[in-house]
């Protein structure tokens with residue numbers, strides 16, 4: 044691997060020059076009886092310094108341990124175990140950057156020491172790219188497959204980076220080897236839950252509870268996992284009746300449990316369970332437009348448009364947490380990327396429309412392209428969030444096609460990030476955009492890619508559309524100036540593929 048290159052040596056030399064103290068040995072010879080004693084018994088000053096350093100480290104005097112290892116290294120810079128010792132001492136003092144330098148140097152000198160790879164992995168985990176820590180954990184395991192801490196560290200790294208299946212495999216390995224303890228079982232329960240394997244998750248939590256009663260987050264997840272597993276095998280009434288006793292002090296409302304269960308079952312390929320939960324929810328609130336729509340979507344009923352009542356209710360309830368969830372958790376960057384493509388084509392606009400503006404995630408990027416920006420959306424709560432940004436000249440609560448029809452030839456930029464997924468058929472929308480856009484104006488939009496048909500409803504209730512479908516509908520009014528494949532966001536831990544379009548009005 045490339046990172047153990049010349050720079051490992053350079054960094055180590057710079058560290059010795061900066062941290063070392065040439066007078067240490069002489070001073071200790073005069074002032075420190077314990078060291079003098081060691082010096083007399085050891086074969087060499089280097090060995091005496093190392094032993095003294097190890098003694099100091101054990102007694103908690105890390106500062107002095109570091110001074111001893113540095114003094115030894117100034118005499119014997121090629122002794123690999125001294126770099127390892129120094130790395131450990133810096134690590135104990137939380138001087139992580141220096142510990143990394145020392146561990147790297149030790150690995151550059153001897154790349155066959157599993158414990159040093161593990162130490163290095165733990166040090167760089169959370170610093171910089173995850174691949175670096177992953178590589179180091181894997182090297183440690185290749186050298187010593189039984190290194191439980193490396194399997195555990197790698198499992199947690201995969202959990203943090205949303206690679207839940209791999210996390211479950213690594214943590215499961217520890218169980219298979221018979222090395223698991225409560226924390227491994229809890230982590231495995233979490234990984235299996237997040238990978239939507241609820242029976243396995245409940246089982247892992249149950250094993251953890253043999254060590255100590257579950258509480259807090261673990262108890263909450265265990266009760267959910269057991270309940271969801273029971274719903275999947277077909278017994279929703281019994282599962283929901285059993286839930287309160289399982290959750291104990293961590294009980295959540297059945298509304299919350301079934302709402303989350305419905306989303307998970309839809310997203311992770313348990314359509315029968317999703318339908319059962321959807322029907323259960325609708326039997327309690329038959330007028331709920333969100334549930335009505337989603338039940339049809341998940342049951343695969345033919346749908347070619349999204350009802351406005353669903354969009355409005357859904358986004359009103361989602362508005363407050365939208366930015367954190369979409370950008371923070373799901374990695375959504377379409378507003379930035381699409382605005383970047385637009386800016387690459389043309390840098391100034393005089394009348395810009397952010398269609399389906401939501402909370403205004405595109406505002407800061409669009410504001411760089413022109414002075415006048417207006418936003419339109421069906422959801423009052425999303426608009427309220429957008430208003431807080433203070434970037435829009437006007438924000439209007441209106442259905443997109445209705446708004447466009449009221450503004451013929453008004454815009455030189457119509458920007459629609461993640462809006463078309465809330466339209467099935469696109470013919471009316473495209474025609475309305477064409478009417479509202481001046482000649483030479485730009486229409487920018489993202490779509491989620493459909494695999495088989497012009498447009499298809501997904502279990503999430505959103506629509507995917509085919510590139511060729513959008514191209515055919517827009518052809519009479521627009522020419523395509525850019526068309527770029529992209530990842531829209533993560534869904535159920537998987538990258539959702541889409542396309543960004545920039546079109547010019549003929």
Ligand SMILES: C[S@@+](CC[C@H](N)C(=O)[O-])C[C@H]1O[C@@H](n2cnc3c(N)ncnc32)[C@H](O)[C@@H]1O
Nearest residue numbers: 358399400401404420421422442443460461465
């Ligand atoms: C996924 S959000 C995207 C928001 C914003 N464009 C962004 O990229 O962050 C979709 C938005 O489109 C709005 N929307 C969906 N269908 C609409 C329609 N027919 N008319 C107006 N707004 C609509 C929703 O209310 C929601 O705010």
